[in-house]
Amino acid sequence: MGKKRTLRYIIAFAVLVLGICVFFVLNVCIGSVKISLKDVLAAVSGRTIDETINTIIWNIRLPRTVAVFILGGALALSGYLLQTFFHNPIAGPFVLGISSGAKMCVALAMVFLLSRSLKASSLTLIMAAFVGAMLCMGFVLLMTRRIDSMARLIVCGVMIGYICSAITELVVTFASDADIVNLHNWSRGSFSGMTWDNVKVMAVVIAVSFILVFLLSKPLDAYNLGESFAKGMGVNVKVLRVFIVLLSSLLSACIVAFAGPISFVGIAAPHLIKKLFNSSKPLLLIPASFLGGSLFCLFCDLLARNLFAPTELNISTVTAVFGAPIVIIILLNRKERGQS
Amino acid sequence: MTDIIKTEKLTIGYNGKPLIKDINIAIKKGEIITIIGPNGAGKSTLLKNLARQLDPIEGCVYLEDFKLSEMSGSELSKKVAILFTDRIKGEMMNCYDVVATGRYPYTGYFGVLSSKDKEIIENTMKLVKVEGLREKDFKKISDGQRQRIMLARALCQEPEIVLLDEPTSFLDIRHKLEFLSILEKMKEDKKLTVIMSVHELDIAQKISDRILCLKGDTVDKFGTPEEVFTEEYIRELFDVAEDINKYAEEKNIKLF
Numbered sequence: 001m002g003k004k005r006t007l008r009y010i011i012a013f014a015v016l017v018l019g020i021c022v023f024f025v026l027n028v029c030i031g032s033v034k035i036s037l038k039d040v041l042a043a044v045s046g047r048t049i050d051e052t053i054n055t056i057i058w059n060i061r062l063p064r065t066v067a068v069f070i071l072g073g074a075l076a077l078s079g080y081l082l083q084t085f086f087h088n089p090i091a092g093p094f095v096l097g098i099s100s101g102a103k104m105c106v107a108l109a110m111v112f113l114l115s116r117s118l119k120a121s122s123l124t125l126i127m128a129a130f131v132g133a134m135l136c137m138g139f140v141l142l143m144t145r146r147i148d149s150m151a152r153l154i155v156c157g158v159m160i161g162y163i164c165s166a167i168t169e170l171v172v173t174f175a176s177d178a179d180i181v182n183l184h185n186w187s188r189g190s191f192s193g194m195t196w197d198n199v200k201v202m203a204v205v206i207a208v209s210f211i212l213v214f215l216l217s218k219p220l221d222a223y224n225l226g227e228s229f230a231k232g233m234g235v236n237v238k239v240l241r242v243f244i245v246l247l248s249s250l251l252s253a254c255i256v257a258f259a260g261p262i263s264f265v266g267i268a269a270p271h272l273i274k275k276l277f278n279s280s281k282p283l284l285l286i287p288a289s290f291l292g293g294s295l296f297c298l299f300c301d302l303l304a305r306n307l308f309a310p311t312e313l314n315i316s317t318v319t320a321v322f323g324a325p326i327v328i329i330i331l332l333n334r335k336e337r338g339q340s
Numbered sequence: 341m342t343d344i345i346k347t348e349k350l351t352i353g354y355n356g357k358p359l360i361k362d363i364n365i366a367i368k369k370g371e372i373i374t375i376i377g378p379n380g381a382g383k384s385t386l387l388k389n390l391a392r393q394l395d396p397i398e399g400c401v402y403l404e405d406f407k408l409s410e411m412s413g414s415e416l417s418k419k420v421a422i423l424f425t426d427r428i429k430g431e432m433m434n435c436y437d438v439v440a441t442g443r444y445p446y447t448g449y450f451g452v453l454s455s456k457d458k459e460i461i462e463n464t465m466k467l468v469k470v471e472g473l474r475e476k477d478f479k480k481i482s483d484g485q486r487q488r489i490m491l492a493r494a495l496c497q498e499p500e501i502v503l504l505d506e507p508t509s510f511l512d513i514r515h516k517l518e519f520l521s522i523l524e525k526m527k528e529d530k531k532l533t534v535i536m537s538v539h540e541l542d543i544a545q546k547i548s549d550r551i552l553c554l555k556g557d558t559v560d561k562f563g564t565p566e567e568v569f570t571e572e573y574i575r576e577l578f579d580v581a582e583d584i585n586k587y588a589e590e591k592n593i594k595l596f
Contacts (some may be wrong), residue, residue: 087429095510218451224428231393232422233497235415251410280432283450 023298067194076293077198092266093252096161099261105132129253189260217282240339264323350399377554383537421499442496484515504536541596
């Protein structure tokens with residue numbers, strides 16, 4: 001029995017890694033300019049054939065693809081943490097309004113800085129997003145004291161999201177600057193315009209968060225069962241909860257600061273991964289969710305860029321098409337179990 | 341015999357409002373204690389305090405010679421296991437996974453099971469007679485099976501004390517007897533101390549070494565089955581009024 005399971009895990013991980021490799025290459029090759037695999041390999045290994053292609057690969061496609069990989073994983077991870085925290089499979093940074101809160105603060109910070117003709121650094125934006133994420137998380141936590149029903153909590157989260165989005169829209173509408181076009185694109189979620197400097201910052205922040213989350217896998221395992229069980233097994237539940245809140249907010253903040261709010265990845269990816277692994281062990285699910293989120297986002301970004309090229313779709317448009325049905329399926333399954 | 345757990349001037353309740361005042365009890369190693377009393381008397385609250393899931397309003401619980409409030413979480417979890425009424429929330433867990441969570445206090449940093457852990461899990465599952473359920477989804481088994489899995493989980497923790505909140509309430513008679521026989525066997529073999537709340541007075545009478553009776557805001561009585569189970573006392577404890585008692589006699593329904 002142990003062997004059969006181990007084999008399943010190995011195959012599942014292999015599928016994920018292979019899928020990521022394939023879509024990574026496709027993302028680099030396919031675009032408004034098609035680039036052959038040979039040219040990509042040449043450019044990556046440093047042999048210059050065509051200066052333009054070299055620039056496209058190094059300055060546009062590669063940083064963007066790497067960013068999609070990192071941020072997609074982070075999205076799934078923050079979703080996984082929130083689902084664990086609330087014991088609710090449809091919790092995620094987007095539906096709880098955390099992304100939108102982060103978005104609002106980033107927009108305010110950007111506009112404020114632009115009006116003084118200062119350029120916002122990556123770290124400033126992450127900080128602003130973190131403040132926004134924590135604000136909304138705090139609000140959601142306050143509501144959990146009064147609301148028991150998970151569905152109602154989600155509805156409240158969505159409402160918070162709308163309020164924050166409205167404020168963001170207002171700020172964006174009345175701000176006047178050339179950069180506003182960027183701001184507008186960003187506020188709807190997009191991976192475009194990533195630079196290597198962005199990638200470096202997000203890689204560091206998300207790598208650190210990932211390691212911290214991974215180190216929490218044992219207490220998370222106990223917390224999965226429920227709070228009284230976790231307490232009974234000697235877990236300091238209060239401290240653990242603080243850690244989950246901080247880490248999930250930091251992850252959401254980092255994503256929003258660079259790519260804006262992206263919907264449904266945080267719910268869909270961990271859910272599919274749980275089904276794939278048929279397990280609840282955080283030790284497996286934490287790295288697997290990360291990879292799953294990456295794969296999901298690489299796939300969606302490929303579609304967003306190319307489906308109606310040269311027009312680029314918002315990433316959320318694509319993720320919603322694939323992610324929202326999954327949420328519906330989860331809800332339907334829940335009800336079935338409740339009745340039986 | 342030494343006291344394994346005792347309370348001193350313990351006052352318990354919620355949000356600073358006392359529910360039961362001035363509890364002074366001492367329980368010996370290897371005793372089976374049942375807690376009885378009317379609904380809302382504070383049976384679960386007392387158990388939660390003994391498990392440190394709730395903090396006392398006043399007074400202190402001692403585990404052997406240590407103050408419960410000063411023990412580390414991992415020390416406590418190696419001595420005390422719980423089987424409360426909370427449902428397990430985890431998804432996609434089979435029964436083996438659930439039982440294995442009992443080894444949590446003993447596993448290393450990432451919680452990977454050692455071969456010794458696995459051996460203990462196997463033995464416990466055999467003892468509780470749930471080997472056959474290993475691969476079954478925990479959410480899809482019957483109440484009786486679930487309760488036995490939860491017992492296996494608690495016993496995997498290798499505790500000295502196990503605290504149970506109405507463990508037999510939803511079980512049919514066969515599963516009740518099986519469940520209780522395992523507890524009794526653990527008492528004989530491992531000197532396990534069992535503290536549990538029950539509603540079934542006949543069970544309390546037959547299985548307990550001593551019975552703790554809660555009523556109003558105090559411990560009304562703490563004594564042997566012979567001391568507790570008299571018709572007058574039980575009627576008084578549960579406020580069985582004259583007319584209700586008459587009805588019970590008419591229908592030949594025994595109080596215990």
